[in-house]
Amino acid sequence: MGTVDLFGFKINYKTAGHGATPLYNGDIAETEWKTQNDNVLRWYRYGYNNLNRITAATAYSSNYNVSGVTYDKNRNIKTLTRNAWQTPSTYTNMDVLTYGYSNYSNKLLNVNDTGNTTYGFKDSSSGLTLAYKKEIIKNFRIL
Structure with a gap:
């Protein structure tokens, strides 16, 4: 470089x-x-x-780490934690994500974020929003 x-x-x-x-x-x-x-x-x-x-x-810089990535037996991501900028002095736990799937399936049902609600991933209290579902279907071919 x-x-x-x-x-x-x-x-x-x-x-x-x-x-x-x-x-x-x-x-x-x-x-x-x-x-x-x-x-x-x-x-x-x-x-x-x-x-x-x-x-x-x-x-x-520890300000931008990804950690806590775990998987289920189907190789689906179960959890992920991401640090990133939120305020000039706050970088921890921007996203603390938990992924939900249909039983015995790879079909993603929801992503819940218990991290910062202002920055990072935006979840929906009723599961995935329509726009997010369309993006999943478009990019991952999940029906």
Whole structure:
């Protein structure tokens, strides 16, 4: 990533410069990026479980971590916690998500967020909103 690039992005698999474990199975160990605007190197390192499912993304700053990613036996995401900007001094628990599925199915029924209600994911008290359902059907082909 040179200083003349408007945006530079790098994916590390077998090499890890930010404390990740080098991976030889095709999973991404780290990502790095820089913009010409401030020329600051930013990065994420990723953690996986024994089934190669992502469980965490640790950022260059603890302000932007993803953690608590768990899965059910169908490989569906059950929980996810995300830290990000909410106020100049608040970054924790922007999203604390719990995903609900039909019994013995991969059909997503709802996503509930017990994190910040002003920023981040917007949930609905009656489950998924119509717009969210349409987006799921469009992108994931869930009927």
